[in-house]
Amino acid sequence: MLEFVNLYLVNGIVLGCVYALGAIGITMIFGILRFGHFAHGDMMTAGAYIALALVWASGMPVLWVLPAAMLLTAALGAGLHWAFYRPLDTGTGSTIVIVIASFGVALMLRSAVQLFFGVDITTYQRGFQTPIWIADTIRILPRHLWIIGLTIALVVALHLFLTRSRLGKAMRAMSDNRALARISGIGTMRVVLAAWAVGGALAAAGGVFLGIDTQLSTQMGWNLLLPMFAAAVLGGIGNPVGAALGALVVGVAEELVTFPWFGEPLLSPAYKSAVSFAILVALLVWRPTGLTRGRVF
Amino acid sequence: MTPLLEARGLYAGYGGMDILRGCTITVAPREMVVIVGPNGAGKSTAMKAVFGLVRIREGRVIFDGQDITNAPPESLAPRGLAYVPQEHNVFATLTVEENLEMGAYTRRSGIAEAKARVFGLLPALKIKRRQPAGELSGGQRQMVAIGRALMMEPKLLMLDEPSAGLSPKVLAEILEAIAAINAAGVAILMVEQNAKAALAMAHRGYVLAGGQNRFEGPGPELLADREVAASFLGG
């Protein structure tokens, strides 16, 4: 049982946190602009490497430079929209061109990272962390505590922003009914750019957390796309807190299938990603609105 | 008196085909004007064209002395022009109160007072204010839509079929609320299927068909007109 909690459940939750920070941006962008942003994973990669550059430049621990990395990636997100997606957004509902453009942007981001940082795997800092014992039974690494704690803080802050602030409410209004938002006098571009900034900042946090937990590679974000989209659909598209919960489910489920329930692992870890695929297919077939009430398109 | 809204000789449509073919609508300050006409006449299209949601190919829209032809829709609420579309006219996932706040998005002050005034005009909303608008009944949703549009204290309120799909009792309530809003000094331009009830309370009415004005005149006169009654009001 303890082996289960310490080696599988905690890892699943940490993975879920990384997925959550990306899935929130994906679901917000889908809600407001009605397109799947396939460069979101690579935006996370970019955020992780921006943090690496800041660590190199400042010599500070990575968590210290996290706010700056989030800010820069927020600007990157808004910039990507301004430069690449805005010219293609006709406002008439046809978004397939933008989806395909986002594949191009994904490749561009990854190549840019490879150009500056090379293709080799790297880490923020070397060294070995000793686990902390909680109540003499649960063993958890300090970095895992940080990742879980900071993710919870970010999701709570986002929730407060979306339900209390004028700009946050405008984002929800635009996601709910873009035409009515315009009729109400809500300027589309400012709100859209703000949503990209929020998505970019959270993506950077997700990328950095993955880098802290494992390592940095230029493929790291791209590999997260499938579970993050599964999480966004699971949480009900357009529902950020739902996406975070969906991500937790996906992350934990991916770890749990590798647990030796009957003496042997249910699935070899190599097949982990099949879990998100199965979740996604099952949802699309039986419950396309997601588990919480989301919108159907 | 110079009109508050003057939309003259509008030609507009979807994808190159004109739905409006020279239609003209004017509204004086504090006036209540009703547009009636058969399905597909272009009534909703005329409202959308005035509000910048359908591109006007020819013609002019002057509101409060300013040319707003093809102006971006989001620029109109701050000028005192409000619009309640025929469909999808509330933010279903936002609470009633948040819907009202979005109506006042470009307002920097007086939001609490505006909210209080709307609750005064539409008291049914007050008890529901923490509920998502999507969970309300059709009549209540219509009230939320109207309340949202009133938050900027518009000079002119445009309503597209506010009674669509409502029971006769709720219809009467909505029309009563609209009359009260008009009595408070807000000009109204309303498309309405219940032509008799609407024309009876209107200062002036238009009969629109095929994207053109067919008849125009004081509400009660239009109601009494034999020809209008025979062709558009179902006898």
Ligand SMILES: Nc1ncnc2c1ncn2[C@@H]1O[C@H](COP(=O)(O)OP(=O)(O)OP(=O)(O)O)[C@@H](O)[C@H]1O
């Ligand atoms: N988005 C659209 N794209 C293409 N054609 C449209 C669109 N909306 C309406 N039309 C067409 O324009 C014509 C006028 O429609 P409009 O909605 O203005 O009529 P209406 O007078 O409001 O009718 P109703 O009483 O049914 O609401 C109809 O023939 C309709 O099919």
Ligand SMILES: [Mg+2]
């Ligand atoms: Mg109509």
